[in-house]
Amino acid sequence: xxxxxxxxxxxxxxxxxxxxxxxxxxxxxxxxxxxxxxxxxxxxxxxxxxxxxxxxxxxxxxxxxxxxxxxxxxxxxxxxxxxxxxxxxxxxxxxxxxxxxxxxxxxxxxxxxxxxxxxxxxxxxxxxxxxxxxxxxxxxxxxxxxxxxxxxxxxxxxxxxxxxxxxxxxxxxxxxxxxxxxxxxxxxxxxxxxxxxxxxxxx
Numbered sequence: 001x002x003x004x005x006x007x008x009x010x011x012x013x014x015x016x017x018x019x020x021x022x023x024x025x026x027x028x029x030x031x032x033x034x035x036x037x038x039x040x041x042x043x044x045x046x047x048x049x050x051x052x053x054x055x056x057x058x059x060x061x062x063x064x065x066x067x068x069x070x071x072x073x074x075x076x077x078x079x080x081x082x083x084x085x086x087x088x089x090x091x092x093x094x095x096x097x098x099x100x101x102x103x104x105x106x107x108x109x110x111x112x113x114x115x116x117x118x119x120x121x122x123x124x125x126x127x128x129x130x131x132x133x134x135x136x137x138x139x140x141x142x143x144x145x146x147x148x149x150x151x152x153x154x155x156x157x158x159x160x161x162x163x164x165x166x167x168x169x170x171x172x173x174x175x176x177x178x179x180x181x182x183x184x185x186x187x188x189x190x191x192x193x194x195x196x197x198x199x200x201x202x203x
Contacts, residue, residue, distance in 0.1 A: 003189065004028045004060045004089070006050055006080075007069035009036035011152070012095050012178050016069060017043065019155075019182035023190070030059055050075045053083035060087035065189055069095040072125035077132045085138060091192075093185065096145040098174070099123025100130055101166045101200055109148070109166060130198055142194045144185050146176050147202035153177025159184060159201050167202030176202045 003020055007013040008029035014037075020027050021040040029037045030048035037045050048059050050070055060066050066089050068080055084092050099110035100123065109115060110123040133141045147167055159180050160167055168174045184201040188194060 001064045001189065002026045002028075002062065004030060004063040004066045005069065006030045006048065006056070006067065007095075008045075009033065010069055012146075012150070012181060013069035014038060015178040015182040016067060016095070016185055019179075019186045020189075023186060025189075028059060028063065030056075050080055050083075053079045053086065056080075056083040057086040060084060060089050063087070063089050065089065065091035065093060067093045067095070067185070067189075071122060072097070072129050073122050075129075077129045081132075081136065081139065090140055091189075092139045092141045093189065094129070094133070094141065094143045095181075095185070096130065096143045096198065097123055097126035098145050098148045098150070098166060098200070100127035101145050102164050103166050134196075136196075140192075140195055142188055142192070142196075143198040144181070144188065144194075145198060145200040146181050147174040147200065149173070149175035150181065151175065151177060153179055155179035155183060157183055159203055162200045162202070164198065165200075167200055169203050174202055 008017045009031040021042050026042045028044050030046050034045040046059050048056050066084050103109040130143050
């Protein structure tokens with residue numbers, strides 16, 4: 001498949017890029033600074049900015065899917081959607097956050113007592129991004145939320161999938177490596193199971 005990846009130099013983006021390359025996909029890796037993007041088989045580097053849809057759209061055109069892996073506070077959902085639509089790409093996948101998942105029935109994690117203030121604005125921006133996607137009829141979108149701890153680690157290929165509730169292990173920990181998150185996202189691209197829905201991944 002031909003896949004455009006916005007934010008290919010980031011923590012999650014770089015792992016997604018490596019996973020897609022290893023699976024033989026052709027990826028246009030987009031970032032403001034392409035020197036931070038790894039040189040990998042099947043990867044074409046491109047300078048692009050999520051804040052400039054008119055310039056971004058031509059980079060996305062001709063792809064089977066677009067992935068955005070960028071901070072929500074540093075992006076504008078309307079501009080991103082405009083660029084994807086203008087490019088004529090039918091599928092749009094988003095690297096989401098855990099804050100908008102439910103920790104208890106009907107209670108989003110970012111609304112729970114003790115949620116770290118330093119992450120609150122980003123978490124709520126991610127929740128607003130997801131709510132906007134739910135109103136989107138033109139694109140086949142998917143929003144993949146990681147677990148509470150999202151960290152460098154190993155690619156094990158062994159994890160659980162969920163929908164709206166935070167996944168917590170028997171040991172009481174909620175976490176997923178960037179590497180296994182990339183596996184889950186690549187699986188979704190190759191064999192879609194969550195069209196126009198959010199899902200989550202964790203151990």
